[in-house]
C-alpha cells in the first residue's frame with residue numbers, strides 16, 4: 749500500500765512543477781483519482797492520505813465500493829460513458845458531477861430524472877478532441893451547440909468541459925487536443941450563455957498531465973500512475989462496442 753502514497757507524492761510534485769513552469773497557481777488544479785478496477789481498500793489509502801476527489805467509469809463499480817468508502821469523506825464524479833439506461837442508477841450514489849455528458853437525448857433523460865427526484869447535478873460536456881472513433885464525446889464542431897441546448901435544462905448545471913486526449917506517448921501530439929478544448933471553452937464564454945459556467949477544464953491523465961496543465965487544465969484525472977497498471981485495456985471502458 750505504501751506504493752500508493754509514494755506514487756501520490758510523485759504526482760502531486762509533478763502537478764506542482766507543471767504549475768510553476770506555466771506560471772499557474774497550484775490551487776487552481778485539482779487531482780481526481782480515476783479508480784476503475786481499483787479495490788476500495790486501495791482507494792481508501794489515497795483518501796486517508798488527504799485526497800478528496802475520486803471517479804469511476806461504471807455504475808457496477810460505484811455500487812460495489814460505495815459502502816466501504818462511506819467512512820472516508822470524499823467527493824465522487826462520474827467519468828464513464830453515460831447511457832440513458834444507467835442514469836437512474838448513477839443518481840443513487842451521491843455523484844456530484846457527471847463529466848461525460850455528450851449527447852442531447854441523454855441530457856434530456858437526465859433532466860427528466862432529476863426533475864422527478866427534485867434535485868440538481870453538475871456536469872461537464874465531454875468533447876472528442878482526438879477524432880478517434882473509439883473515444884466518446886461530442887464532435888468539437890457540435891460542442892458549443894450542445895452546451896447551449898443542455899443549458900436549457902434547469903436541473904443540469906454545466907461547469908465546464910472534459911476530454912480524453914489522443915492516446916500517444918508523444919506529448920506534442922496530445923497538446924492540440926487540449927488546446928482545442930481550451931478554445932471551445934473560450935468560444936462558449938464569448939457567447940455568454942445564461943447559467944453556464946466554464947470554470948472547469950478536465951483534461952490530462954497519468955502520461956500527459958503536465959501538457960494539460962500548461963494548456964489550462966483545472967482537473968487532471970490520474971489512475972495508473974497512482975494505483976498501478978490495470979488488467980483491463982482502456983478500450984474496455986472507452987470503446988463503444990464494449991461499453
Ligand SMILES: *Cc1c(COP(=O)(O)O)cnc(C)c1O
Pocket residue numbers: 782784805827828912953954955969970971972973985
Ligand atoms: C482511466 C481514466 C483516466 C485515468 O487514466 P490513467 O492513464 O490511468 O491515468 C482518466 N480519464 C478517464 C475518462 C479514464 O477512464
